[in-house]
C-alpha cells in the first residue's frame with residue numbers, strides 16, 4: 001500500500017509539557033480501514049523529554065489528541081515484542097527508542113516518523129495482522145520433540161551443548177527481522193527470518209529429536225534457500241540475535257546433514 005501525500009496537522013495543546021521538555025514533530029502513518037482508501041501522514045507537535053521513549057509519545061497522542069490511534073504494546077520494557085514499528089524508517093521497538101537518540105542538531109526542529117512494519121497487512125494505523133508471521137512460526141514446530149523413553153529426571157545437557165543455541169533462545173517474536181526482509185516483502189509465503197531463528201533454537205538443541213523434520217520443512221521452496229543474506233534482519237533485531245548467522249547455520253546443516 002502506498003501512502004498518499006496529504007497530511008493532517010493536529011491540535012496537541014492538551015498534552016502536558018513537563019519542565020525541560022522540547023517540542024518535536026511526530027508524523028504517524030495513519031490508516032483506518034473504515035474511512036480511508038489509503039494510509040496518510042498525520043503530524044503532531046508534542047512535548048517530549050529526552051528520556052521519553054517513542055511509546056510515551058504515542059500514548060500522549062492517544063490519550064490527549066486522538067483516542068482512535070491504534071498501536072500494539074504490552075510490557076513497555078522490550079520484553080513482550082508487541083510494539084515493533086518503523087521509526088524513522090527503521091524497524092524498532094517503540095518502547096526501546098529514546099527521544100534523546102532522535103533529537104536533531106541544536107536549533108533544528110526534530111521530526112520523527114512512525115509507520116507500521118512492512119510485509120504484514122495493516123489492520124489500523126500501526127497495528128498489523130501478525131497471523132501470517134505466527135503461521136510460519138508454527139510451521140517449523142517450535143517446541144521440543146522427543147520420542148519415547150520419557151526421562152525420570154530433567155534432560156541433562158552440557159554447557160557447551162546449551163551454548164550451541166543460546167543466541168536464538170532470546171527471540172521475543174517481535175517480527176522486526178521478518179518485516180525488514182526484502183524477500184518477505186516480495187513474497188509473503190517465505191518463512192522469514194524469525195521462523196528460521198526459532199527452528200534453529202530446536203534444531204541445535206542436543207535434547208531434541210525433531211531436527212530432521214524441521215530441516216525437511218525448511219528445505220522447501222519457501223524455506224531457508226530464499227534468504228539472500230542482506231543482513232537487514234540482523235540489523236533490525238532488538239535482542240541483538242545474529243539472525244543471518246543462524247540462517248547460515250541452518251543452511252549448512254541442510255547441506256552437510258550435520259547438526
Ligand code: SF4
Pocket residue numbers: 081170171172173174175176177178193194197236237238239240241243
Ligand atoms: S529474531 Fe529478533 S527481530 Fe526477529 S522476531 Fe526474534 S527478537 Fe524479533
Ligand code: FES
Pocket residue numbers: 072073074075076077078079080081082083093094095096
Ligand atoms: S511493549 Fe513489550 S517490547 Fe515494547
